Amino acid sequence: MSKPSRLLIAASGTGGHLFPAIALAEQLPDYKIEWLGVPNRLETQLVPDQYPLHTINLEGFQQRFGLGTLGILLRLANSIRQVRQLLKENNFQGLVTTGGYIAAPAILAARSLSLPVILHEANALPGKVTRWLSPWCTNVAVGFAAAENYLPRVSTVVTGTPVRSQFRTPQTLDLPIPENVPLIVVVGGSQGAVAINQLVRQSAQSWFDAGAWIVHLTGENDPDAQSLQHPQYITLPFYKNMAGLFQRANLAISRAGAATLTELTVTQTPAILIPYPYAAEDHQLFNAAVLADAGAGIVFRQSELTPQLLESKVLHFLKSPLELKEMRSRAGALAIPDSAEILAELVRKLVN
The missing domain is CATH 3.40.50.2000 (Glycogen Phosphorylase B;)
Incomplete structure (x- = not known):
């Protein structure tokens, strides 16, 4: 009997990122799913126990360029290294992310290992991380068709946004x-x-x-x-x-x-x-x-x-x-x- 495929889901911060990812995970019972998030965020409460949770320290990149930028970039590089190590050591075969700043190190680490990456963008106006990194992804799923207008050189599919089964x-x-x-x-x-x-x-x-x-x-x-x-x-x-x-x-x-x-x-x-x-x-x-x-x-x-x-x-x-x-x-x-x-x-x- 073949082993189940191992999938890492990167979703963090708010219900808007977490609930669609949880709804997707419910539809993949035959996959070995683990989770990537950030300490002290909502995922520590919402991610069900059956999905092991890995966390990395990471900040959003919303501020203007300045003295603090170098520190953020260094932490981003360290986060990419950590996620890459996680993907290799646990033999993950792919990554799904629902966007937000957790997506950046996850996408870059997975692609550096030539793993397939699926990015789901729920918003009608895709976020900066999606616009910057979607060309690196294997496929981009969007919740609203309007989002495709902002991703002209990317392979997209309109899937809607997953909701929990209830x-x-x-x-x-x-x-x-x-x-x-x-x-x-x-x-x-x-x-x-x-x-x-x-x-x-x-x-x-x-x-x-x-x-x-x-x-x-x-x-x-x-x-x-x-x-x-x-x-x-x-x-x-x-x-x-x-x-x-x-x-x-x-x-x-x-x-x-x-x-x-x-x-x-x-x-x-x-x-x-x-x-x-x-x-x-x-x-x-x-x-x-x-x-x-x-x-x-x-x-x-x-x-x-x-x-x-x-x-x-x-x-x-x-x-x-x-x-x-x-x-x-x-x-x-x-x-x-x-x-x-x-x-x-x-x-x-x-x-x-």
């Missing part, structure tokens, strides 16, 4: 929400969003008066997370069953990370999108535009959104169930629910 099957909630009430879900990404939290708390009373319930995921960093109390309001720092929550929601108020937007399309959840204004190269605005252009959501820049405007937009949707139904349909039309299987098939073709 997003594709009906889920039940363990939250005390009545069956027939409209539900608004507020989520600011894996770290929460204090600015969105403040807007929602200032707008919520009129939504309660209209009969809506709110599930508000505040993240861990909001000192005022418990400042609003109401029988129709449930506040949590984090909730594991996002699939069930989005499936039940009539409307989401959300940041515009690529993984979250993919989940919203798969669950056909209409959304008010508030892109994170400090995201690298404003890439969340590009992501949000994909849903807005398709009629699956509306977009507001954080700087232009007031509590009064947010309040009125949500009230409009609560009074317009037919409009929400149409938005659901348009969100569903964007979804590629079997993205994980498509990406897994690409891995099987290149890594064996």
Whole structure:
């Protein structure tokens, strides 16, 4: 009996990088998969126990060139050496990465050993690492077709972005929400969003008066997370069953990370999108535009959104169930629910 192929997955930092990689790994049970990440990041909590986790110390390369640049380059070179040693000693036969700065040493180390590399880029505007290093990769999978416009000399395939399997099957909630009430879900990404939290708390009373319930995921960093109390309001720092929550929601108020937007399309959840204004190269605005252009959501820049405007937009949707139904349909039309299987098939073709 032949040994299983050994695959290293490099995914680190945020749920946007980690959840698609975990969804892919679920589709490759016949592969021996190990993980590459960074100490003290979210992967130390989210990567399941069946995937051994290796970590390297690495920083992002967002600063301007200066005295600190040399130190970052030296650490990058050391990281490449460490990953190369890991790949050789454990006889890995290929690498998959979901981008971010962990991708740079992983891609360069794997290609120096002539190993196949598959890079998945979830954002509509590919990140700098993807744009710089995608020509080194064997193949680049993209979540949004719009990303291909920024990768003109690269072999790309539109796979969508993998979502965890529970997003594709009906889920039940363990939250005390009545069956027939409209539900608004507020989520600011894996770290929460204090600015969105403040807007929602200032707008919520009129939504309660209209009969809506709110599930508000505040993240861990909001000192005022418990400042609003109401029988129709449930506040949590984090909730594991996002699939069930989005499936039940009539409307989401959300940041515009690529993984979250993919989940919203798969669950056909209409959304008010508030892109994170400090995201690298404003890439969340590009992501949000994909849903807005398709009629699956509306977009507001954080700087232009007031509590009064947010309040009125949500009230409009609560009074317009037919409009929400149409938005659901348009969100569903964007979804590629079997993205994980498509990406897994690409891995099987290149890594064996």
